Amino acid sequence: xxxxxxxxxxxxxxxxxxxxxxxxxxxxxxxxxxxxxxxxxxxxxxxxxxxxxxxxxxxxxxxxxxxxxxxxxxxxxxxxxxxxxxxxxxxxxxxxxxxxxxxxxxxxxxxxxxxxxxxxxxxxxxxxxxxxxxxxxxxxxxxxxxxxxxxxxxxxxxxxxxxxxxxxxxxxxxxxxxxxxxxxxxxxxxxxxxxxxxxxxxxxxxxxxxxxxxxxxxxxxxxxxxxxxxxxxxxxxxxxxxxxxxxxxxxxxxxxxxxxxxxxxxxxxxxxxxxxxxxxxxxxxxxxxxxxxxxxxxxxxxxxxxxxxxxxxxxxxxx
Amino acid sequence: xxxxxxxxxxxxxxxxxxxxxxxxxxxxxxxxxxxxxxxxxxxxxxxxxxxxxxxxxxxxxxxxxxxxxxxxxxxxxxxxxxxxxxxxxxxxxxxxxxxxxxxxxxxxxxxxxxxxxxxxxxxxxxxxxxxxxxxxxxxxxxxxxxxxxxxxxxxxxxxxxxxxxxxxxxxxxxxxxxxxxxxxxxxxxxxxxxxxxxxxxxxxxxxxxxxxxxxxxxxxxxxxxxxxxxxxxxxxxxxxxxxxxxxxxxxxxxxxxxxxxxxxxxxxxxxxxxxxxxxxxxxxxxxxxxxxxxxxxxxxxxxxxxxxxxxxxxxxxxx
Numbered sequence: 001x002x003x004x005x006x007x008x009x010x011x012x013x014x015x016x017x018x019x020x021x022x023x024x025x026x027x028x029x030x031x032x033x034x035x036x037x038x039x040x041x042x043x044x045x046x047x048x049x050x051x052x053x054x055x056x057x058x059x060x061x062x063x064x065x066x067x068x069x070x071x072x073x074x075x076x077x078x079x080x081x082x083x084x085x086x087x088x089x090x091x092x093x094x095x096x097x098x099x100x101x102x103x104x105x106x107x108x109x110x111x112x113x114x115x116x117x118x119x120x121x122x123x124x125x126x127x128x129x130x131x132x133x134x135x136x137x138x139x140x141x142x143x144x145x146x147x148x149x150x151x152x153x154x155x156x157x158x159x160x161x162x163x164x165x166x167x168x169x170x171x172x173x174x175x176x177x178x179x180x181x182x183x184x185x186x187x188x189x190x191x192x193x194x195x196x197x198x199x200x201x202x203x204x205x206x207x208x209x210x211x212x213x214x215x216x217x218x219x220x221x222x223x224x225x226x227x228x229x230x231x232x233x234x235x236x237x238x239x240x241x242x243x244x245x246x247x248x249x250x251x252x253x254x255x256x257x258x259x260x261x262x263x264x265x266x267x268x269x270x271x272x273x274x275x276x277x278x279x280x281x282x283x284x285x286x287x288x289x290x291x292x293x294x295x296x297x298x299x300x301x302x303x304x305x306x307x308x309x310x311x312x313x314x315x316x317x318x319x
Numbered sequence: 320x321x322x323x324x325x326x327x328x329x330x331x332x333x334x335x336x337x338x339x340x341x342x343x344x345x346x347x348x349x350x351x352x353x354x355x356x357x358x359x360x361x362x363x364x365x366x367x368x369x370x371x372x373x374x375x376x377x378x379x380x381x382x383x384x385x386x387x388x389x390x391x392x393x394x395x396x397x398x399x400x401x402x403x404x405x406x407x408x409x410x411x412x413x414x415x416x417x418x419x420x421x422x423x424x425x426x427x428x429x430x431x432x433x434x435x436x437x438x439x440x441x442x443x444x445x446x447x448x449x450x451x452x453x454x455x456x457x458x459x460x461x462x463x464x465x466x467x468x469x470x471x472x473x474x475x476x477x478x479x480x481x482x483x484x485x486x487x488x489x490x491x492x493x494x495x496x497x498x499x500x501x502x503x504x505x506x507x508x509x510x511x512x513x514x515x516x517x518x519x520x521x522x523x524x525x526x527x528x529x530x531x532x533x534x535x536x537x538x539x540x541x542x543x544x545x546x547x548x549x550x551x552x553x554x555x556x557x558x559x560x561x562x563x564x565x566x567x568x569x570x571x572x573x574x575x576x577x578x579x580x581x582x583x584x585x586x587x588x589x590x591x592x593x594x595x596x597x598x599x600x601x602x603x604x605x606x607x608x609x610x611x612x613x614x615x616x617x618x619x620x621x622x623x624x625x626x627x628x629x630x631x632x633x634x635x636x637x638x
Binding site: 035038039042043045046186206207208210211213214257260261262263264265267268269271272273275276277280281290291293294295297298300303304305306307308311312317 | 354357358361362364365505525526527529530532533576579580581582583584586587588590591592594595596599600609610612613614616617619622623624625626627630631636
C-alpha cells in the first residue's frame with residue numbers, strides 16, 4: 001500500500017492527469033489514502049500562486065477564468081482550475097454550450113480543470129479545496145485559479161485560501177445591488193468590472209470607487225478596479241498584470257513570510273476544528289441533530305452547555 | 320455548593336448588582352461555577368434585546384451608548400452595558416473625565432455597566448461576552464448594549480452575537496478611509512453618522528449611501544443611515560426608534576424563530592469548537608506552539624497533517 005501511494009505521488013508530481021484525478025476523488029470522498037498522499041506531496045508544494053475568482057452568478061467568472069488560463073498557457077505556464085461554483089459551466093449540471101466552450105482546454109495537458117461539489121456543513125468544502133490546491137501545486141501547476149460563486153460563508157472560506165482574490169461585478173444585472181453579497185466587498189484584492197461595454201458600466205465603476213475609498217488599504221495595497229470584456233479578451237492582459245503587481249507588492253514588502261505563517265496558523269486551526277467537529281458532529285444525521293438541539297435551546301427547553309455536553313459525550317470526546 | 324449556586328442564581332434574577340458582578344468575574348476567569356450558574360439561569364433568558372455598537376476609536380461610541388442607556392432608562396427599561404472596547408471610557412485604562420461622565424449611571428440600579436478585557440486567541444472573548452449577555456438577560460436587563468471597537472475577527476464575532484448591529488462613523492477623523500475596517504461594512508444593520516455637525520458629514524453620508532446601494536438587503540432590510548450628535552442628544556431618539564423598527568421588521572417577518580435557531584446552531588458549533596480547541600491548544604504556551612508549527616509548515620519542514628496529529632496526540636484527543 002505504501003509503495004502504491006509513493007508511486008501515485010510520483011505520477012502526480014509528473015503531472016499525470018489520471019493520477020491527479022484519482023487523488024481529487026480520494027480527497028472528496030475523504031479516503032485515508034488522500035492524507036497519506038498529501039503528506040508525501042507536501043514538501044513539493046509552495047510553488048503555485050492561488051488566485052480566487054468570485055462574484056454573483058451571471059457575472060462571467062467562468063469566461064474570465066478561461067481567458068486567464070489561456071493567457072498563462074501562452075506564456076508556457078501550467079494552469080490548474082478548481083471550480084467550486086455550482087453555476088460554473090465546467091461543473092456537472094451546466095449548459096452544454098458553455099461546457100464545450102471551456103473544454104477548449106480539454107486537449108491541453110498543461111491545463112487541469114476540475115469542479116468540486118458544495119457539500120458538508122463543517123467547512124468541508126474549504127478543506128477539500130485547499131487540499132486539491134496543494135495537489136495541483138505538487139503537480140506543477142504554477143497558477144491555480146479557484147472559481148466560486150460568492151454566496152455562503154463556506155465559499156468565502158474557500159476564496160480566503162487564495163493568495164489574491166478577484167471580485168467580479170457586472171453592470172445591469174437587474175440592478176447593481178445584487179452584485180454585492182455579504183463579505184465580498186471586504187475580501188477583494190482586485191475588483192473586475194466585467195462586461196464593461198454594457199450600459200451602466202461607468203456608473204457602477206463610480207459606485208465601486210466611492211465604496212473603495214471607504215475601505216481600509218491592507219498593507220499598503222489599494223484594491224484597483226479593472227475593466228474587462230472577457231469574451232473579447234479585452235482587459236485580460238491588464239488583469240493578469242494587476243494580479244502580478246499584487247503578487248509583487250506582497251513579496252517585495254517583506255511580509256510574505258509573515259503572511260504565510262499567519263495563513264498556516266489559520267489553516268492548522270481550521271484543520272483541527274474540522275477534525276474535532278467532524279468527530280463530534282460528523283456522524284450520520286449530525287447536521288439535523290444539531291438543528292434539533294438548536295431549536296430546543298432557542299425554545300429554552302435545553303441549555304447550551306447541556307446540549308454541547310451531550311454532543312461531546314455521544315461522540316466519546318468528553319473528558 | 321449546589322445550594323449556594325442556586326441562591327446566587329436567585330440573586331442574579333433579582334437584579335442584585337454584586338451577584339451579577341461576581342458572576343461576570345467567574346465567567347471571565349472561566350470558573351466551573353460560572354457554567355453551573357448559567358445553566359440554572361438559562362430558562363430565565365430570552366427576554367433581552369442585544370444591540371451591538373461598533374466603530375473605530377474616536378467615533379464617540381461610548382457617548383452614543385451612554386445616551387441610548389439614558390433613553391431606555393427614561394422609559395423605565397433596565398439596561399445592561401458590556402464594553403469590550405479597550406478604548407472605552409468605562410474600561411480600566413481610560414481617561415478619568417470620560418469615565419466620570421459615563422458614571423452618571425453609576426448610582427442607578429437600573430443600569431449595569433461592565434467592561435471586558437480582550438484576551439485569548441480562540442474566540443474566548445466572544446464566548447465570554449455571550450455568557451455575560453445571557454447573565455444580564457436573566458438579571459432582567461431588557462436592553463443589553465455591547466460596545467466594541469471593530470478591529471479584529473474576535474470583535475466582529477462579538478458583535479455578531481447582537482440582534483442588531485450599529486456601525487458608528489464620523490466625518491473628518493483624519494480621513495474617511497480609516498473608519499471602515501474589514502468586515503464592518505457587512506455587519507451593520509444601521510449606520511450611525513455621529514458628530515454630524517462637523518464638516519464633511521454630508522460628503523460622508525453620500526459615500527455611505529453610495530456604498531449601501533451596493534449592499535444586498537438582508538431579508539428585506541435596507542440598512543439606513545442615522546445622523547447623530549451624541550453629546551447634545553441629537554438623533555438619539557431617532558436612532559432608538561430605528562433600532563425598534565429593525566426589531567419589529569424581523570419579528571413581524573416571521574423569520575424570528577428561523578433566525579434564533581440559526582443563531583443557536585452557530586453558538587453551539589462555536590461552543591463545541593472553543594471547548595475542543597481549548598483542550599487541543601489552550602494549555603500553557605498553546606499559541607506560541609501553534610505559531611512555531613505554522614512556521615515549520617510554511618517552510619515545508621513539516622506537513623500540516625503531521626502538525627495537527629501531533630497537537631491532537633499531545634492533548635490526548637487523538638483517536
